[in-house]
Amino acid sequence: GDSVTQMEGPVTLSEEAFLTINCTYTATGYPSLFWYVQYPGEGLQLLLKATKADDKGSNKGFEATYRKETTSFHLEKGSVQVSDSAVYFCALGIQGAQKLVFGQGTRLTINP
Amino acid sequence: DAGVTQSPTHLIKTRGQQVTLRCSPKSGHDTVSWYQQALGQGPQFIFQYYEEEERQRGNFPDRFSGHQFPNYSSELNVNALLLGDSALYLCASSRSTNQPQHFGDGTRLSIL
Numbered sequence A: 001g002d003s004v005t006q007m008e009g010p011v012t013l014s015e016e017a018f019l020t021i022n023c024t025y026t027a028t029g030y031p032s033l034f035w036y037v038q039y040p041g042e043g044l045q046l047l048l049k050a051t052k053a054d055d056k057g058s059n060k061g062f063e064a065t066y067r068k069e070t071t072s073f074h075l076e077k078g079s080v081q082v083s084d085s086a087v088y089f090c091a092l093g094i095q096g097a098q099k100l101v102f103g104q105g106t107r108l109t110i111n112p
Numbered sequence B: 001d002a003g004v005t006q007s008p009t010h011l012i013k014t015r016g017q018q019v020t021l022r023c024s025p026k027s028g029h030d031t032v033s034w035y036q037q038a039l040g041q042g043p044q045f046i047f048q049y050y051e052e053e054e055r056q057r058g059n060f061p062d063r064f065s066g067h068q069f070p071n072y073s074s075e076l077n078v079n080a081l082l083l084g085d086s087a088l089y090l091c092a093s094s095r096s097t098n099q100p101q102h103f104g105d106g107t108r109l110s111i112l
Helices: none
Strands: A003-006 A011-014 A019-021 A023-026 A032-038 A044-050 A056-059 A062-065 A075-077 A086-094 A099-102 A106-111 B005-007 B010-013 B019-024 B031-037 B044-050 B053-057 B064-068 B074-078 B087-094 B107-111
Touching: A003 A086, A003 A099, A011 A019, A019 A106, A023 A032, A023 A086, A032 A062, A044 A062, A099 B031, A099 B044, B005 B087, B010 B019, B019 B087, B019 B107, B031 B074, B044 B064, B074 B087
Parallel strands: A011 A106, B010 B107
Antiparallel strands: A003 A023, A019 A075, A032 A044, A032 A086, A044 A056, A056 A062, A062 A075, A086 A099, A086 A106, B005 B019, B019 B074, B031 B044, B031 B087, B044 B053, B064 B074, B087 B107
């Protein structure tokens, strides 16, 4: 069935470090791919998305490229800030975005 | 512009009881989806409502049911509560069934 696998956390980095959170997926057809972020005590916020192969989603300095050949959608940021500390979820959308399948989440902590 | 709002914020119930959770979608959105997020896990899709009908359903028992009203708001009902139903219940809305979903802050349900 459709599934998403994320790198296990927690991930701890220093401020201004480079961030990569790996995400791979298994899906039939051509799903849309998403990254969501969850701050403590809050719901999920859409961070970025890509709807077809080779699309690059970007927002707030974060980027991810839809790689069909490697079935991946890795999240990257060149210089992280303390305020980026949160849990990040990779997700795929079945039939566009009708049903979202999430990874298990990666907790990121940025130290000053 | 109000986002997705959910009520109540927290709820404590005992085994065997029934519960109703409520969701108002973001303005302009007509599709509502419900997710269950167990502690430390990614959200799991319960079902989606569009035009007052259940359009898709995840792998949840019939104890989980829902409703969508003409104003697009929605309810999630869970009967015969089990300890394993303790989770954060997230509501998400979108402009149609094929657009990115926006999440509320969730209802934290605890079963004693």
